Amino acid sequence: MAKVMRAILVKEFGDANVCKLVEDVPIPEVKPREVLIRVHAAGVNPVETYIRSGTYARRPNLPYTPGADCAGVIERVGDEVTKFKVGDRVFTVNTITGTYAEYCIANCNSVFPLPSNISFEEGSALGTPYFTAYRALIIKGHAKPNETVLIHGASGGVGIAAVQLAKSLGLRVIGTASSEQGLQAVRNQGADLVFNHKQEGYLKDIANASINNEGVDLIIEMLANVNLNNDLQLLRSKVGRVVIVGNRGTVDINPRLLMAKETSIYGVILFGSSEDEMSMINAYLQSGLKNGILKPFLGRIYPLEQAAQAQTDVIFNSGTCGRLTLKI
Template identity: 55%
Template sequence: MFVRSVVNTVMRAIRVKEFGSPEVLRLETNVPLPKPSNDQVLIKVHAAGINPVDTYIRSGTYAAKPTLPYTPGKDIAGVVEEVGSNVRHLKKGDRVYTMSATSGGYAEYSTAASSDTKLLHSNLTYEQGAGIGVPYYTAYRALMIVGGAKPGETVLIHGASGAVGLACVQIAHSRGLRVLGTAGSQAGLDLITKNGCDAVFCHRDEGYATKILEATNNTGPNIIIEMLANVNLERDLTMIAKKGRIVVVGNRGSVEITPRLAMQKECIVTGMLLFNASQGEMDEIDAAVAAGMRDGWIKPHIGKVYTLEQAPNAHEDVINNKGAQGRLIFRVSSE
């Protein structure tokens, strides 16, 4: 058994009582504190990451719908307040991050499965810790596991200035790939250059695909990590190298493509969803991320910080930004 160490019995948290627009995100001040089970921990949330999937769930368009009412958010970083009776590898006071907040991350406290809760290295702030989970685990699985990236290959990261894109840049750079990246603004281009891109291209410019081909001696990149397939997939097929791999990480609609392009290139086009990862793959990613934090090449870039009161604005911005620049987070506690 554990002894409850938290004095408070209620907390501030975002609650969603009906699916709909961002306005359904309501801050409540008397939400009961969640209780960890024997295999869980209770985390005092210092920062919570904002993912596009959070908006799909909130709108009611996501395949898996939570039971109403619920608190959104899976990515958090903070301090362990309590541990369940079966938990041995974590203790009260540990700095941690998780992408599996079971009671919802947009809150002052959240429970999480202890097996999915990892130590946050002292190299990183809590805000950066809230930027690790979904972005870096998605990026690693897309690039290294599904994409099969190898040192010396060339990768094009489409939409490299967003949270997942920047994680891809840092991972690819650390693994010895030649990294090409696109962004939609000069600030975004500067950001991805700073984070390890060898060549950058504005995807708003006419003819940017030709410039990418020229940068690869007209052979094309070996791998393309695609964040917006409904806009870019046909173009990707014209750019990809023969026997190359296109990994679709993001998509917001349908697209018409020319299959003959895939035939000519004999390329692979595959989708990637992080939550299809096997336990073995997750163990590999855990080890890689821990090494990246220790060695200093994992550096989440925080694009904008919100309070919980600003949750509707945050959900609007994560979808309708005019050029992503890193991770959007809630700062929940500064203690």
């Protein structure tokens, strides 16, 4: 086995151009409870751009390799690892070293089997999107069958996952997107109603589409700094709740909108998950993936050397549709 690998290194915080391809990065060594994965595909998450810019709460030591989601094959296992062996196909939810690389290290508890009917590219779309969507819908949002959920920004990675999961759980799904391609993608995932959130009056249309015009039970919010105050007006009285998955700035809200309807706002972050929660989510995903109810939806696929472009597109291309992926 080679001793060096190709990887993206960030040596200073800044814009996407600080993501540089380096050809001779040492392949990391495994510790007792870790595995070394030969990465075949890596997912690109918006949070990775915040970390790279240096504005996120968590600032890694420089230099570092971005990425937490990948799919690949186990190359080595630590001495204390019993649930995986060399050659196993796997996907990750979090890693110790970054996934924008030919190899990465992960704790064995952050690695899960990749079903044989799921490609590596599809597998790289599972970790953060599906685990976050499940936490938002079930663990924080307490979604129940026959409720109405509004998924704001439903055409991205987490949004598509949330649509699929919500439908599998028996919810009525309203989705929003900003491009015709995105709107069609959300429809294709099974959303009951789809609206363009760039069109004037779409909020009124959503309100009118709610059961008895009473509002929606649950909102999964991908861009809280833009939508949160309007979300509060769309919630159903007494039972309505918003779960914030994404945010890119501050927001002013009127607390009376919460008080008058006695509604709730929750925040969700994947890294707040317990080991038991991760196991529960994985069990649901494994079942859904094997029977075809869940199926990752891929957007554009980039070679590793175009990681900077992928990070630019995941933030600035408002028509982004599906999961952006690096093929390695």
